[in-house]
Amino acid sequence: MSLTDPTSKHPGGGFPPQHQDQPGKTGLMDPVPDHGEDSYTGHGRLAGRRALITGGDSGIGRAVAIAYAREGADVAIAHMPDERPDAATTLGLVEAAGRRGYAFGGDLRDERFADELIRRSVEALGSLDILVLGAAYQRNRDSLAELATEELDRVFRTNLYGTVFTARAAIPHLPPGASIIVTTSIQAFDPSPQLIDYAMTKAALVAFVEALAKELGPKGIRVNAVAPGPVWTPLIPATDWDGSKLEQFGRNTPLGRAAQPAELAGAYVYLASDEASYVSGAVLPVTGGRPT
8 A cells, every 4th residue: 555645645735715603614614624525444443332422513523423433333413503404414424334323403501401412312322332522612812801701601611511511411321441532622732822712621621531531440431532733624714713824724733734624533433442442541632743
């Protein structure tokens, strides 16, 4: 098999100016991201597993849903109500892989929805073996002085409270051998001023993973995180960055470009699989070479 140069595997050079309202939509992006629709090949590494992915309608969540289904898992996803069209597309890809797929719309800032999500997912799937906590929100901040309290609250309740609500509700249903995977970020280790509140939440999630891994390890439940670098997802054109920021997006990595969501999927597959049976409390960076 010939080698693939990672600097040119996907187009570099940044992205054209574009803007979307939150939450972003996949079909409006230029270019449309690669989630592995035509490239990911499964090998049965998650055969018979049952996974729930928050934020599974688009971006990294869609790539993980595709990969999990092609590895043999049934998949439920959680999404915001406005993201129903993207969620339907993801479900179609899961079902095309011959697996069962379910989508549940709601807002994880609402503790009641998080509880309902776990209950409905367990009922639909029959059990729960893998929990991927990926739902997140970010916006550009011109300065801390101009950061509105309601925006701070939205970021913290989405990225932190929603993660805690969902994990807390799921833990009683997770058997020994189950896996929790949290999406943190390069921002946890190399924060940008324009994403100060988002970076704070992602740093907090690292502590959450390390502490929860210690708690759940004796029960045979592994807890890990993936720390993505710049990835071309709907969150990016909906972050309210100007054209120059998008044109440079991802160029500050040693590989010289942003990742496509498909390039993150393998990390989530590995951490969920038996190949990672002795990996817990870890943060796996997928950052194009930027240090964490």
